[in-house]
Amino acid sequence: MSSYVRLRQICLVAPHLEPAIADICAIMGLNVCYRDGNVAKYGLENALMPVDAILLEVVAPTRPGTAAGRFLDKTGGRGGYMAIFACNDPDQRAQQAREMGVRIANVIDHAPYHGVQLHPRDCRAAFIEFNHTEGSDDILGPYPPAGADWQRSIRKDVTQALIGVEMESPQPLDLAEHWGRIIEIAVTQGPTGEPELKLANCSFRFVPGASGIMSALTFRVGDIASVRDAARKRGCAVAGDSFLLGGVAFRLAA
Numbered sequence: 001m002s003s004y005v006r007l008r009q010i011c012l013v014a015p016h017l018e019p020a021i022a023d024i025c026a027i028m029g030l031n032v033c034y035r036d037g038n039v040a041k042y043g044l045e046n047a048l049m050p051v052d053a054i055l056l057e058v059v060a061p062t063r064p065g066t067a068a069g070r071f072l073d074k075t076g077g078r079g080g081y082m083a084i085f086a087c088n089d090p091d092q093r094a095q096q097a098r099e100m101g102v103r104i105a106n107v108i109d110h111a112p113y114h115g116v117q118l119h120p121r122d123c124r125a126a127f128i129e130f131n132h133t134e135g136s137d138d139i140l141g142p143y144p145p146a147g148a149d150w151q152r153s154i155r156k157d158v159t160q161a162l163i164g165v166e167m168e169s170p171q172p173l174d175l176a177e178h179w180g181r182i183i184e185i186a187v188t189q190g191p192t193g194e195p196e197l198k199l200a201n202c203s204f205r206f207v208p209g210a211s212g213i214m215s216a217l218t219f220r221v222g223d224i225a226s227v228r229d230a231a232r233k234r235g236c237a238v239a240g241d242s243f244l245l246g247g248v249a250f251r252l253a254a
Helices: 017-028 037-042 067-075 090-099 172-183 224-233
Strands: 005-013 044-051 054-061 082-087 104-110 113-118 127-133 159-169 195-198 203-208 213-221 242-245 248-253
Touching (some): 005 127, 017 242, 090 113, 090 127
Parallel strands (some): 159 203
16 A cells, blocks of 8 residues: 555644634534544543544643643644644654654554654644554545544535645744654645645645744635625634634635
């Protein structure tokens, strides 16, 4: 089997799960497919929503002293938490990261699912996780973290796809090259000259910013104006074709 890597999931952190989940579902036309009770042992609660074949997750701390809570304290609630990639061999990619000096933060082994999370301080800007579900190389196949029937919750009447992730850094090219070595994808140049990592199902753009964060997500939607209006009605700060929610800018593209 040939090697592959694709974006599987983006995780955001909110101080409280509601109203963040209700707002995302109402504005973007998404459905919750799963709430994972297993995250309670980490002092968290969560909800996952499929955006076509990529999962958008929001986690919120339920007690003091959690990693997610420390993330909120450190960042002031700004920035995405984790980028999760499906691949055919998470351990091989973890070994490649380890050889770069990137530590392993956590290994999750719940057959048929196997995931390796890398240390966020070593990744810079956000957590990186690699995972694989045995017997499921199909992007629409089984994915235990999203529940048994996550595919049934896919809606495309408002939002069609998550097509881009924006990363900010004082040194965007350096961060792009670092992530490129971890993910094993060559850095290319985006449409406006910015460093880019182009996966089969999503692109990561690296732009100048005061600190290293996952700053924005770009979604392809059917009607930009109606989504923008829905965001305004839910009380989000709207600027141009984007609005702030869950610590990141939601950017809208046709």
